[in-house]
Structures are given as structure tokens and as C-alpha cells.
Amino acid sequence: MILPITVRVLLHLRKKQLKYILLSLFTILAAFSAGIFAQEKDTINDATKTRYSPKIIAIPILFYGPETRLGFGAAGFFSFKTNPLDTILRPSQINLGAAYTLEKQVLTYASFDIWALQNKVVFNGEIGYYRYFYNFYGLNNEPRKVEQYSVNYPRIRFKAYYEILPGLYGGVHYTFDNFDVVEREEGGQLIQDKITGSQGGIISGLGIGMKYDTRNHNFYPTKGYSIQASFERFGKWVGSDFTYNLTTIDAIRYFDLKNDKVIAANIYGRFIQGNAPFFHLSGIGGNKRMRGYYDGYWLAKQKIGWQAEFRTPLFWRFGMVAFAGNAIVANEIDQFQSKYIRTTAGLGFRFKVDKERKINARIDFGVSSDLTTGFYFTIGEAF
Numbered sequence: 001m002i003l004p005i006t007v008r009v010l011l012h013l014r015k016k017q018l019k020y021i022l023l024s025l026f027t028i029l030a031a032f033s034a035g036i037f038a039q040e041k042d043t044i045n046d047a048t049k050t051r052y053s054p055k056i057i058a059i060p061i062l063f064y065g066p067e068t069r070l071g072f073g074a075a076g077f078f079s080f081k082t083n084p085l086d087t088i089l090r091p092s093q094i095n096l097g098a099a100y101t102l103e104k105q106v107l108t109y110a111s112f113d114i115w116a117l118q119n120k121v122v123f124n125g126e127i128g129y130y131r132y133f134y135n136f137y138g139l140n141n142e143p144r145k146v147e148q149y150s151v152n153y154p155r156i157r158f159k160a161y162y163e164i165l166p167g168l169y170g171g172v173h174y175t176f177d178n179f180d181v182v183e184r185e186e187g188g189q190l191i192q193d194k195i196t197g198s199q200g201g202i203i204s205g206l207g208i209g210m211k212y213d214t215r216n217h218n219f220y221p222t223k224g225y226s227i228q229a230s231f232e233r234f235g236k237w238v239g240s241d242f243t244y245n246l247t248t249i250d251a252i253r254y255f256d257l258k259n260d261k262v263i264a265a266n267i268y269g270r271f272i273q274g275n276a277p278f279f280h281l282s283g284i285g286g287n288k289r290m291r292g293y294y295d296g297y298w299l300a301k302q303k304i305g306w307q308a309e310f311r312t313p314l315f316w317r318f319g320m321v322a323f324a325g326n327a328i329v330a331n332e333i334d335q336f337q338s339k340y341i342r343t344t345a346g347l348g349f350r351f352k353v354d355k356e357r358k359i360n361a362r363i364d365f366g367v368s369s370d371l372t373t374g375f376y377f378t379i380g381e382a383f
Helices: 003-009 016-042
Strands: 055-063 067-082 094-103 106-116 121-136 147-165 168-184 202-213 223-232 245-257 261-273 282-284 297-300 301-314 318-330 342-354 361-370 373-379
Touching: 055 342, 121 168, 147 202, 147 318, 168 223, 261 282, 282 301, 282 318, 297 318, 318 361
Parallel strands: none
Antiparallel strands: 055 067, 067 094, 094 106, 106 121, 121 147, 147 168, 168 202, 202 223, 223 245, 245 261, 261 301, 282 297, 301 318, 318 342, 342 361, 361 373
């Protein structure tokens, strides 16, 4: 997830669309300026053109909302190669973000995707610390009302892979959150109902993962596959307050329509066995899947879904996308019912902040079948 801090803030401010637009325009201009400056530095010395020069794109963050009051911060995207002279090696990336609000809320985030040894070794994941608030809409597919809760937590996600066969990787996964729920709404479900994790707790899980990656580009793939599957076990043996299993699958195919026109198709599933806390259940919504729903708007143990996106350039550095998708959640797989299938669709615009590396800033607007909307700004494609 690239630059999720900006996305989370914007999701809490959905009703102020004009402020979104002004913020996004401001951010794009800042990113564009930073990108041009970095590109000029890359071309100063002709003798280094065969090297993959590191590049930094910096983005200021400024927002306002009734829950946060004024908030400000910065985010950055760092692209580089662990061996600049290796023409086979995929580029690595590190994303950083930090924000602070006048309500003393703190959001810090670093994600990484590191490729080394001629693409035989891959590390990716994230490290972060959050002191923030979230919306809770209830569990499963029952009607509910929204309530808000405040949390403090550090987060670690770590994956390490080694190439077994060409394009096929195997490795280990580790997941950690120390979720401290510091405030809940009086009379809300998190206080009245015995919801697992309503008072917080530690999740810690260790497992294995496989991935098959034949994409022709990291940042803007036009053909190939990206398929990932994992199994993680959470329990006291690894320091978790909750005991459960988590299985995931995420498969993406890119169809090249020529001239940088692409259709990307994605199917995914997330399945839990055991007593997982509400804050680690399988949710619908977010800035990558089911755009138009707040992340976790529908929440249960099991989830399956699909999405597709058409991407096309327009002129100069501008492009646009159209996307749509469906997803369904339920407590058990045999409880999936067609009436609970949720739908989202929307449009987005792209601005190429780095023409050489094909790195886009994206603005997406999605609408759901429940008539909720989402507005998203970040760097990098949704999938």
C-alpha cells in the first residue's frame, strides 16, 4: 500500500469534496516539481546513463477535518537499485510518510520492496506507528450504525522470498500489531457486545508464502502475472493474544493492449480459521480494492472478490482509468450468498511524476452499491 496515510485522512473527509480536489491539485504540483528536479539531476552526466540513478519524489500533506482539525506532514517515494549497474535487476522502492494533527494524532509509515542478487532475493513489508481513530461498522452482513474508536499501535509486516524456479519464489511471512484501544463510543458495540479484540491486544503470526511474478515492470506492468499465496499461524507460541490461521491468495493478470493501454484483472481471497480480533478480520474497502467503501465497511472472517481496471494514456503525462469490482464477506464460506455481493465502480486520473520509471500519481473516485463514496490520492497503481 503506497502512502496510505494520505488515503486514510481523505477517507475521513469524504464530505468535503472541494477540499479533496484542492489538496490533490496541490499535491500533484508538488510531486511534479520534485520529479522534474530529480530527473534533471539524472541527466547531468552522460557518462552515467547506463546506471540506474536513485530518485526521490517528495509530497507535502495538508488536510483539515472536524475530527482531526488541521493536520500536516510529508510523504516520499524512493526508487533505486541495490546494484545500479545490473540491467536485469528490478528496481527497489521505499515509501515513507508521517503526519500530525492538532488533536495530537500521529501517523508514521514506511513500506519497502527490495530486490537483490539478480532478482533472486526479495524483501517487502512495512513498519509503522499510528495514534489515530477509525470507524467501526459492525460485523458480518447485518445492518448496523457506525461508531468511532481511537487506537495506538505499532505495526510490522515482513516477507522474505528466494527464487526457486524462474519467476517462482518461496519464503516466510511475519505479521505483528500491538493494538491498544484507548477510547470507544459510549453505548457502542465495542463496549456493549463481546467482540473479540474490542479491548485491543497483540497479533503475532508466522507463516510461509509463495509468489509467481512475471511482470515486465514493477511500477506500471503491461503484461505478465503476479500471483501470491500465504498461510500464517497466530498463537501464543509466537506472542499473539489470539489464536487463528490466516490464508490469503491474490492473483493478477496484465493484458497488453499496446501503446501503454492495459487491462489489469485481479481475483483475491482471505480466509480465517479461529478466533481472530475484529481489527484483523477480512474487510471490504480501501484504496486498492473495492474503492468506494471505507476500509472495513463490511467485515467478517471470509472474503472473496475480483476487480478489473482499464488504463490508458491521454496526453503528455496525463492518463485515466476505469475500474469495477465485486466482493463478498461472511463468517463461514458456506454462508456466502448472492444478496451479499457488493459492487464498486469508478474513474481515476493519472499523472506521470517519473516518465522514465513510469511512476504515476493517482486520483481515484469510487462509488459503491451501498451508495458510499471514496476519494483517493496516492502514488503507484492500485494493483
